[in-house]
Amino acid sequence: MGPMKKIPGQRSPVECARALDQALEAQRARTALVRAIKNGEVDCVQALERAARDALAGDMLAKDFLLALPGVGPAQTAKLMTKLGLSDTRRLRSLAPVQRELIGAAVRS
Known part of the structure; x- marks a missing residue:
């Protein structure tokens, strides 16, 4: 019998x-960012730029x-997600610059 072949995947x-x-490590980094946002150490615009x-x-x-944003609860989150046409699985990295601006404007108002 020859050497065992590695199965793809x-x-x-x-x-x-x-x-x-x-x-x-990735989960800890995201958790730290969420904590910083909730505590007001990082604002919405800074977090989106990051x-x-x-x-x-x-x-x-x-x-x-x-x-994670202070003052934004589940109902407002759902409303913003619908207004911006974002699915529940949308990641921040895939947001268009216009969507980032709209999120920032919606949160500031």
């Missing part, structure tokens, strides 16, 4: 551990971002 235990570490250039912040769901 199958990861070694080392690769699995590395992927898990990367996922945990999401445009930072892959970890850009992976945050637009819905979660809006919920």
Whole structure:
């Protein structure tokens, strides 16, 4: 019997551990950003700018971002998402510049 062939898509235990570490790091970064937004350390515009250039912040769901904003609850989030035509699975990195501006304007008003 020859050497075992690796099945496509199958990861070694080392690769699995590395992927898990990367996922945990990404989740911690998003959690820290949400906490900073909720505490007022980062405002809406700063967070959107960061999401445009930072892959970890850009992976945050637009819905979660809006919920993190002070004074924005689930009802207002749903209303904004509908108004902007955003699905619940839309990520910040995929927002168009116009959509970012509209979110900023809606939150400021």
